[in-house]
Amino acid sequence: xxxxxxxxxxxxxxxxxxxxxxxxxxxxxxxxxxxxxxxxxxxxxxxxxxxxxxxxxxxxxxxxxxxxxxxxxxxxxxxxxxxxxxxxxxxxxxxxxxxxxxxxxxxxxxxxxxxxxxxxxxxxxxxxxxxxxxxxxxxxxxxxxxxxxxxxxxxxxxxxx
Numbered sequence: 001x002x003x004x005x006x007x008x009x010x011x012x013x014x015x016x017x018x019x020x021x022x023x024x025x026x027x028x029x030x031x032x033x034x035x036x037x038x039x040x041x042x043x044x045x046x047x048x049x050x051x052x053x054x055x056x057x058x059x060x061x062x063x064x065x066x067x068x069x070x071x072x073x074x075x076x077x078x079x080x081x082x083x084x085x086x087x088x089x090x091x092x093x094x095x096x097x098x099x100x101x102x103x104x105x106x107x108x109x110x111x112x113x114x115x116x117x118x119x120x121x122x123x124x125x126x127x128x129x130x131x132x133x134x135x136x137x138x139x140x141x142x143x144x145x146x147x148x149x150x151x152x153x154x155x156x157x158x159x160x161x
Contacts (some may be wrong), residue, residue: 007053009022010035022074023145033115033116033119034048034049036115037112037115037116040111040112040115041085041087041111042085043081043085043087043113044081046068046070047078047081047082048112049068050064050068050078050079050082050088050102051082051087051088051104051108053065053067053068053075054088054102054103054104055104057103058091058102058103059100059102060093060099060100060101060102061075061076061079061100061102064078064079064102071154079102086105086108087104087108087111087159088102088104088105088106088108089102089103089105090102090104091103
């Protein structure tokens with residue numbers, strides 16, 4: 001199986017569905033990137049989705065279950081797998097002595113960081129060629145598209161926590 005070189009699609013300027021095609025292409029590209037990372041680390045895509053949820057700080061198992069659309073039992077098994085790979089650790093919630101929080105280990109970032117890090121640097125370099133106004137327009141469009149996807153799926157993940 002040979003890999004195709006990335007080609008930027010050329011769309012007719014008046015194609016109202018060009019945005020739909022662009023979103024499909026973006027989804028496929030993100031899916032391929034996530035598959036590569038998960039494969040390199042030896043975990044499943046759901047396991048990787050969990051790691052993406054805790055990349056900016058600890059989260060509760062119930063938040064993870066809700067965000068992934070999984071039962072608490074399934075999340076417990078997922079967390080057990082990630083813990084056995086040395087990618088997460090469970091800790092007591094300082095705000096609730098009965099609560100539990102899940103956080104990524106340093107080893108987790110060392111293992112998944114390089115691939116995502118290269119992508120992030122490339123993305124920043126690409127957008128540095130844009131004006132602040134153009135960058136903000138792109139960011140707003142991506143936020144709006146995310147909200148549309150969440151609404152269509154009937155859920156929303158609070159990105160601020």
